[in-house]
Amino acid sequence: MKKIAAGLAVALLAVTLLGPSDGYAKKTTVSEIDKQLKKLQQEVQAAKAAQEQAASRNQVAQHYKNKTTLNLQYVLDQIAQVKGEMTTISGKIASTEQSLNVTAAELDEAEARVASREKLLESRVRLMYTDGAVSYLDVLLSSTSFSDFLDRADSLKMIVDQDQDLLVQHKLDKQTVIAKKQELEGQYAQAKQLYTDLESQRTVLKEKEAEKQELIAYYDEEINEADEVNEEQNAKLVQLASERSALEEQKDKIKAEEAARKAAAAKAEAARRAAAAAKAKSSRSVSSSSSSSEYAGGNGPFLLPVGSARISSGYGYRTHPVTGEVGKMHTGVDFAVPQGTDIHAADAGTVLVAEWWNGYGNCVIIDHGGGVWTLYGHIREGGIKVKAGEKVDRGQVIAESGSTGRSTGPHLHFEVRIDGKTVDPMPYL
The missing domain is CATH 2.70.70.10 (Glucose Permease (Domain IIA))
Structure with a gap:
């Protein structure tokens, strides 16, 4: 639309300046042409100002496009880095899940052992409850002989040691498996959280990438618009120069006609002012040669x-x-x-x-x-x-x-x- 409007304006101006009839041309004065030339000069300055502004816009847009392109490459590098870290973390998560499965199996085995020991301990408690509390000292004192006493003492020691061992193993199994499970669950949760954080970071980076791409497209449009304005104003400057040339030729023609009229007036008084007539004739010759608008170089390269x-x-x-x-x-x-x-x-x-x-x-x-x-x-x-x-x-x-x-x-x-x-x-x- 801008180009069409500018083209119509230039065309109308050209018709106004270049299309008058012979009668109109005779009425136009040098002063009026000078006014038109002054107006043309103002339009030339305006066109040049618009052209310089477009060039400035182009330069600014190109600067920011280059800067945004560098930023985009940095964001793409970050996306690639985060993607690599996510692949590594994903492998750690898979490995931790496998370790958790192994630990879960170990925990099942340990819990089975604990359950077995608990049954044994429960049976011993029931036995003691059913038969009544029997003092270890009563068992020893009821020995029939010294050798029987020693046998009973050994047996009691074995029972006490076995009970103590059961209790210790029972406690260790539970503590070890639970601690390992808690450790792996912590590692798993940490890895999952890190993966989530990286995924969030990657989303932000993808948004930044889209933002940079939009900016680059915007600056490309700015550059194209500035180039269009530049070309449009360049064409206008050519047209204005052509119109100025036409006005200068018209001005020269009017001056030549004025000189011719003065020469004719001087020639009418030739009898009384012979010297003035000769001078007027010379002036006409000079004016006529200077007013020619024919292409002087047509006869040669x-x-x-x-x-x-x-x-x-x-x-x-x-x-x-x-x-x-x-x-x-x-x-x-x-x-x-x-x-x-x-x-x-x-x-x-x-x-x-x-x-x-x-x-x-x-x-x-x-x-x-x-x-x-x-x-x-x-x-x-x-x-x-x-x-x-x-x-x-x-x-x-x-x-x-x-x-x-x-x-x-x-x-x-x-x-x-x-x-x-x-x-x-x-x-x-």
């Missing part, structure tokens, strides 16, 4: 703007050397020349642009008439030798080469435009 320099990049589609974009249209020819090399006008004409111009850096555009322009880009700082509106001659030094704007090194970017559209410059050189 353009001059090479920097002599027979090496061509480092030709006209057509290529991989952009700065952005790396594949299939990017290169709208001119690059001449590899050192910093500060003199740049000559390819032919006579009127300077349309002599200032910073977006990706071209410091730039000069010359209108040669007949809708033919030449463009000279990447001029060094302080290297522009002409100004907008100035008439230049064929071969005149107009600037010095540099590397301003979107450039990888010192060179001259040279374009030929026909009715505002770029063409291959080589057939014109």
